Amino acid sequence: MVAAVGAGASGADMATLTILGIESSCDDSAAAVVRRTEGRATVLSSVVRGQTALHAQFGGVVPEIAARAHAEVLDHCVEAALGEAGLALSDLDGIAVTAGPGLIGGVLSGVMLAKGLSAATGLPLIGVNHLAGHALTPRLTDGFCFPYLMLLVSGGHCQFLVVEGEDRFRRLGGTIDDAPGEAFDKTARLLGLPQPGGPAVEIEARQGDADRIALPRPLLDRPGCDMSFSGLKTALLRARDAEMAAAGGLTRAARADLAAAFQKAVVEILREKTRRALALYLEMSPDRPAFAVAGGVAANGPIRAALTALCAEAGVEFAAPPLALCTDNAAMIAHAGLARLAAGEADGLDLSARPRWPLDGEAAPMIGSGRKGAKA
Ligand code: KG4
Numbered sequence: 001m002v003a004a005v006g007a008g009a010s011g012a013d014m015a016t017l018t019i020l021g022i023e024s025s026c027d028d029s030a031a032a033v034v035r036r037t038e039g040r041a042t043v044l045s046s047v048v049r050g051q052t053a054l055h056a057q058f059g060g061v062v063p064e065i066a067a068r069a070h071a072e073v074l075d076h077c078v079e080a081a082l083g084e085a086g087l088a089l090s091d092l093d094g095i096a097v098t099a100g101p102g103l104i105g106g107v108l109s110g111v112m113l114a115k116g117l118s119a120a121t122g123l124p125l126i127g128v129n130h131l132a133g134h135a136l137t138p139r140l141t142d143g144f145c146f147p148y149l150m151l152l153v154s155g156g157h158c159q160f161l162v163v164e165g166e167d168r169f170r171r172l173g174g175t176i177d178d179a180p181g182e183a184f185d186k187t188a189r190l191l192g193l194p195q196p197g198g199p200a201v202e203i204e205a206r207q208g209d210a211d212r213i214a215l216p217r218p219l220l221d222r223p224g225c226d227m228s229f230s231g232l233k234t235a236l237l238r239a240r241d242a243e244m245a246a247a248g249g250l251t252r253a254a255r256a257d258l259a260a261a262f263q264k265a266v267v268e269i270l271r272e273k274t275r276r277a278l279a280l281y282l283e284m285s286p287d288r289p290a291f292a293v294a295g296g297v298a299a300n301g302p303i304r305a306a307l308t309a310l311c312a313e314a315g316v317e318f319a320a321p322p323l324a325l326c327t328d329n330a331a332m333i334a335h336a337g338l339a340r341l342a343a344g345e346a347d348g349l350d351l352s353a354r355p356r357w358p359l360d361g362e363a364a365p366m367i368g369s370g371r372k373g374a375k376a
Pocket residue numbers: 026153154155156157180181182184185196197198199202295296297298299300301326327328372
């Protein structure tokens with residue numbers, strides 16, 4: 001049920017709105033306070049408690065462990081976020097919470113907490129799509145205007161979205177299997193490098209020859225913007241085994257060459273698919289063409305450099321939100337909730353948690369479910 005909460009949220013001055021955000025869809029418990037004054041949103045606080053150590057020994061996120069950890073720490077995150085902002089619950093105008101997509105137990109932990117806070121305070125409850133939180137972040141950090149193109153690329157997500165409005169998204173394509181972060185993490189495991197794998201593989205790759213070992217570029221020969229990374233990982237496993245058989249073990253040089261070859265393949269796949277997505281986006285003749293990349297994999301130097309160069313060639317503004325706002329956080333959830341709060345909309349206490357919640361209902365559903373939950 002979607003309820004209207006009147007012209008002014010909680011009777012607050014519409015010029016200024018202060019909203020709490022809660023995020024728990026994967027392995028980060030987070031809370032944040034965002035304030036919008038005269039159309040400009042500012043992050044007053046953002047608290048993130050990661051769970052990497054809890055899942056490390058299992059080689060991936062264990063949904064039950066994640067859900068329990070969220071239930072244990074989320075209220076502390078909320079307290080800390082309010083404390084850092086110097087505010088009390090009574091200073092807020094609304095509560096935004098990730099209602100999906102993600103690991104259902106974790107999403108439920110956040111939704112139940114938000115419902116409890118809303119019921120206790122009478123503050124409007126706003127269910128937010130986690131992917132919308134990521135996709136709208138360039139408006140918060142870089143003042144992007146609609147429509148802009150977005151590449152979400154992390155351990156759980158990989159998709160191109162044209163962001164046309166606060167709740168209008170067009171998916172141009174995405175991974176049909178693993179997300180690139182997942183592939184980086186698996187590659188690190190295969191090469192005996194530490195987790196999270198992305199930074200470790202990037203560092204290792206600097207010492208390697210990216211051209212000595214040939215790895216495939218899955219789906220690059222097919223039209224469109226869809227991507228695939230699971231075949232690349234299998235090819236890497238075979239190449240590693242061949243190197244080990246030839247040398248009687250994995251030499252330092254072979255490990256660096258494998259890391260470099262893998263990273264080069266990911267860079268080339270992302271560059272070519274982004275080039276195609278940009279061409280489709282530019283057909284819309286946007287007034288101020290702009291592209292943003294977000295998600296943990298956006299931290300990768302060679303990937304960032306390739307996308308920056310591509311945008312410069314195409315005359316498109318490039319932005320990558322600061323890492324703290326482009327990996328999972330609750331400020332993006334609070335920010336995404338602001339538009340609905342300002343419009344006087346809210347959800348009822350029957351708000352449901354959704355494991356799958358595609359941003360673009362008209363796009364073909366994504367296949368499979370990664371280690372970080374269902375793909376949207
Ligand atoms: O956005 P994020 O923090 O969490 C979610 O996946 O939702 O992204 C984490 C992912 C991990 O798979 C990690 O290995 C990858 O981002 N990552 C990187 C780099 N830094 C983090 N991948 C490649 N290069 C990096 N420098």
